[in-house]
Amino acid sequence: MNFPSSKMWLGGLTVVCVMVLLLGGVYVRMGPVTTGKRTIHRSRFLRIKGYQQLHSPGGSQNDKGLLSAIATHWKSSSDARNLSVKEQAVSTRNMSKEAQRTTDKERNQGRTVTRDQNLKGREGQSKTTSSQTVRRQKMSLVGQKEEQAVRKENERQTTHTTQKTKLQLTQVNHRPVATKKSVSKLSLCPKKPPDLVGSLFINAYAKVNLDEVKKKNPGVTFGGFYTPPDCQPRDRVAIVIPFRDREEHLKVFQHYMIPVFRRQLIQFKIYVIEQAGNCDFNRGMLLNIGVLEAAKDGDWQCFCLHDVDLILENDRNLYTCPERPKHLSVAVDKFNYRLLYSTLFGGITILTKEQYWKINGYSNKYWGWGGEDDDLYKRVVNNGMTIMRPDAAVARYKMVRGTHHKTSKINPARFSLLSTATHRMKEDGLNSVSYKVTGRKEYQLYTKITVALNGHVNC
Structure with missing residues (x-):
């Protein structure tokens, strides 16, 4: 069995090390950056870092202009996002208030309807009571008429003639x-x-x-x-x-x-x-x-x-x-x-x-x-x-x-x-x-x- 020579081993090791260095550089440049308690993307970190360098005394004019434009764009987009959030919050609060007013209105209407129904129910009960009273009065009158009819029938039976006779x-x-x-x-x-x-x-x-x-x-x-x-x-x-x-x-x-x-x-x-x-x-x-x-x-x-x-x-x-x-x-x-x-x-x-x-x-x-x-x-x-x-x-x-x-006499x-x-x-x-x-x-x-x-x- 032939084993590789030492030159081949050194060559392979050199290639591996170069690839590791290249990949590590890419990761360092593109990966996240931790600042304090926050972890942000490296590109955003560079923008912030450039903004800080722009306002520092040693920054060049070109760099300052570029960084100022970047900062202005970033600030406008951030303000827009904040404004959108605020508008959404206000809109949500307005919608909530409108919904609350609608709910209160419906509740008041329901109370009004219930009150009207109660009033109608009381009126119906009073009408029912009055109709029952009238019905009782009518039944009483019918009973009196029946008694009068029975009395007239008894009187009719004691009269000299009868309607059912030939x-x-x-x-x-x-x-x-x-x-x-x-x-x-x-x-x-x-x-x-x-x-x-x-x-x-x-x-x-x-x-x-x-x-x-x-x-x-x-x-x-x-x-x-x-x-x-x-x-x-x-x-x-x-x-x-x-x-x-x-x-x-x-x-x-x-x-x-x-x-x-x-x-x-x-x-x-x-x-x-x-x-x-x-x-x-x-x-x-x-x-x-x-x-x-x-x-x-x-x-x-x-x-x-x-x-x-x-x-x-x-x-x-x-x-x-x-x-x-x-x-x-x-x-x-x-x-x-x-x-x-x-x-x-x-x-x-x-x-x-x-x-x-x-x-x-x-x-x-x-x-x-x-x-x-x-x-x-x-x-x-x-x-x-x-x-x-x-x-x-x-x-x-x-x-x-x-x-x-008296007994009749015999004939x-x-x-x-x-x-x-x-x-x-x-x-x-x-x-x-x-x-x-x-x-x-x-x-x-x-x-x-x-x-x-x-x-x-x-x-």
Whole structure:
């Protein structure tokens, strides 16, 4: 292995040293200069150093001029930079103040808007409060009007006429006469009334207060007329009661029977036909008179001929107009709730107007007790009709036994009259009754018509 000679080593070392010196000079001339605590670029250091030499006594004029120009340029650029910084600071402060003023303005506007909203809110609340007050006042007025309407309705029910009836009472010869009226648009009453209760407890000796009876039966007008207020009745029934000296029985009848008629949803009116004078009681003639007077008073579909002392014990025994003549008082407590004989047709019967006129009503010849109901049965059968009876389980009646009324005398001629009943029925009856009305008075729950039979009061 050949190693380099010493001359080569010295040559290489000399080249290296020259390069190091050259690079170090460049670094010294161009690198940074540290003065005190500051480190600045060497070119700037030379400018500052030249400026200092320019003002020193030993500096040349050319150097001084060059250095003065350099200093002037440097100072102008430095002043420009300082001015730009100041302007930027002032502009920043102005912008900050403007932003602050804008913010304050917006805050004040927000406060104003909030204040206006609060004022509007208070005004709205006051308006709401006032509207609520007005609404309460209106509701109070509506409540008062409703109370007045209810009061008027109660008064209307106690007047002589009702707006929901088919009949309108007019005054003819100082007597109320019923004429047909346009029927209000109501649905027909149900065939099976919904408010029936079935068996009833009857106290035949009850002390009756008629004012209480009236209060418990609203809608029954003065004179004993009633029509269902919520539906159109299917049946218009005139209740005809032959009467004399039975005031106690009549009170008990009103107390128990009027609520039954109302629950059965029939239109009805109660006619009490009182016989004047001291002649023997003639039930058949009084019933004929009652039918004629009721027919003058209203357009009744049927007539219920009702003894005043029979009180129904089951309201499912309906007082509706029948297809055939109907016998209602099938089972009476006096007869142990049994039908005495198959042709019995007394006590309580219902016939339509056509049926009653067809048989010419009752005979007028039965004075005293007994015979007129059997005569009526013969008239029905001889005119080609048959009677109908409800089930004895519902057609139950209690007979009221009074202590102050006179019992009618038994008619001794009743059997001889019955033997000629079919021969007399065309001339003896509804078409031959003779009477004179001596009084007519309307009470709270019935109308009483007092008559003199055959025009005579005393016999």
